[in-house]
Amino acid sequence: MPYYVQLGSLPPKRHTRHETTPGYRNEGIFYEEVITTQGFSRAYSIVYHLRPPTRVKHIEPIGMRPLQAAPQDVLRHIHLKTGKIEAAGDPITGRVPLLFNADVTMSRCRPAQPQQELYRNARSDELLFVHSGQGKLVTHFGELPFRPMDYIVIPKCTTYIIESDAESAQLDLLVVESHGDLGFPPRYLNPDGQFRLGAPFCERDLHAPSTLRTIDRNEDTAIVIKDGDRWMRYVLANHPFDAVGWDGMVYPFTFNADDFEPITGTIHQPPPIHQTFQASGFVVCTFAPRMLDTHPMAIKVPYAHSNVESDEVLYYVRGQFGSRRGVELGSITLHPHGIPHGPHPGTILASMPMQRTDELAVMVDTFRPLHIATAALSLDDPNYPFSWLD
Numbered sequence: 001m002p003y004y005v006q007l008g009s010l011p012p013k014r015h016t017r018h019e020t021t022p023g024y025r026n027e028g029i030f031y032e033e034v035i036t037t038q039g040f041s042r043a044y045s046i047v048y049h050l051r052p053p054t055r056v057k058h059i060e061p062i063g064m065r066p067l068q069a070a071p072q073d074v075l076r077h078i079h080l081k082t083g084k085i086e087a088a089g090d091p092i093t094g095r096v097p098l099l100f101n102a103d104v105t106m107s108r109c110r111p112a113q114p115q116q117e118l119y120r121n122a123r124s125d126e127l128l129f130v131h132s133g134q135g136k137l138v139t140h141f142g143e144l145p146f147r148p149m150d151y152i153v154i155p156k157c158t159t160y161i162i163e164s165d166a167e168s169a170q171l172d173l174l175v176v177e178s179h180g181d182l183g184f185p186p187r188y189l190n191p192d193g194q195f196r197l198g199a200p201f202c203e204r205d206l207h208a209p210s211t212l213r214t215i216d217r218n219e220d221t222a223i224v225i226k227d228g229d230r231w232m233r234y235v236l237a238n239h240p241f242d243a244v245g246w247d248g249m250v251y252p253f254t255f256n257a258d259d260f261e262p263i264t265g266t267i268h269q270p271p272p273i274h275q276t277f278q279a280s281g282f283v284v285c286t287f288a289p290r291m292l293d294t295h296p297m298a299i300k301v302p303y304a305h306s307n308v309e310s311d312e313v314l315y316y317v318r319g320q321f322g323s324r325r326g327v328e329l330g331s332i333t334l335h336p337h338g339i340p341h342g343p344h345p346g347t348i349l350a351s352m353p354m355q356r357t358d359e360l361a362v363m364v365d366t367f368r369p370l371h372i373a374t375a376a377l378s379l380d381d382p383n384y385p386f387s388w389l390d
């Protein structure tokens with residue numbers, strides 16, 4: 001998780017009486033909520049609310065929404081043309097699940113309307129990659145502005161609403177739900193928990209909420225909660241965004257892909273140099289614009305490879321992808337375990353005079369095989385497995 005942050009009003013000692021400041025209509029003290037991970041053993045935050053966060057008035061089921069795996073009678077490379085999926089729903093209801101396994105679910109979302117209700121993912125950390133659009137993620141931690149090419153990391157159990165700026169472009173998201181922990185590669189951190197000097201980004205590139213939005217509203221407020229396949233609606237007796245202060249190391253934050261400082265070499269460097277996040281059962285890498293290899297005989301696109309214990313997902317965001325033909329911006333390719341993949345015909349020789357690439361792509365490599373969701377079938381390019389023929 002990121003570094004320690006504090007914002008707003010805090011008592012000098014944790015777990016001590018925190019007197020209300022004048023102007024709030026509560027009972028005279030602020031109420032502590034301690035948000036812990038891995039039991040009480042890992043990162044935590046302490047939030048001070050106007051009212052207890054436990055005031056539930058009503059619970060109703062919304063329904064079970066299990067992911068449906070499409071029948072796959074053969075193992076093959078997949079190309080999903082997701083760049084032009086129709087806008088639908090809101091930033092939560094408009095999510096279209098495409099690929100999933102026991103560790104991760106990947107969806108695309110092009111919402112047609114603003115988020116209608118507060119939302120909380122009770123089971124999974126969420127990683128939203130903002131392909132286009134800008135606005136704010138609002139939580140009880142405060143307002144977190146986001147812009148294109150931001151990763152927004154939202155710890156599980158964080159209630160949020162996404163507000164798009166009125167003049168902003170169509171909000172277009174890649175949504176990655178991590179059912180285990182989502183964090184940074186441990187090799188990027190020194191024993192003191194600070195990003196090493198050689199890491200491709202550091203604390204200055206991570207942006208936490210910097211402005212509280214304290215809503216003093218003692219009225220019924222609904223939250224849609226997703227817990228795995230179960231969806232439900234909780235009605236609280238007050239608005240949950242009533243924090244006056246918090247501190248700790250569990251909070252939503254952004255990291256912009258254009259702040260990734262690529263590591264390059266004289267010859268081709270393997271994908272781990274692009275790694276950005278590490279999760280249980282998968283990694284996320286950022287293929288950022290960069291100088292290409294400098295050896296005079298270097299082949300500047302990846303070698304064909306059989307990554308026999310991993311399924312490789314690439315989401316094509318911006319620029320011309322040097323090793324690919326036929327993919328579009330917004331395309332998603334899945335190169336699964338068990339069959340090799342590599343540069344498309346003509347791209348090896350075409351790469352040799354190039355000095356840099358402007359490509360930007362997000363890669364999600366999973367260590368367990370992925371299922372294709374039924375919703376992905378209509379986006380499938382059936383000719384993709386044969387696209388390596390001359």
Ligand SMILES: [Fe+2]
Pocket residue numbers: 305312335341
């Ligand atoms: Fe690959």
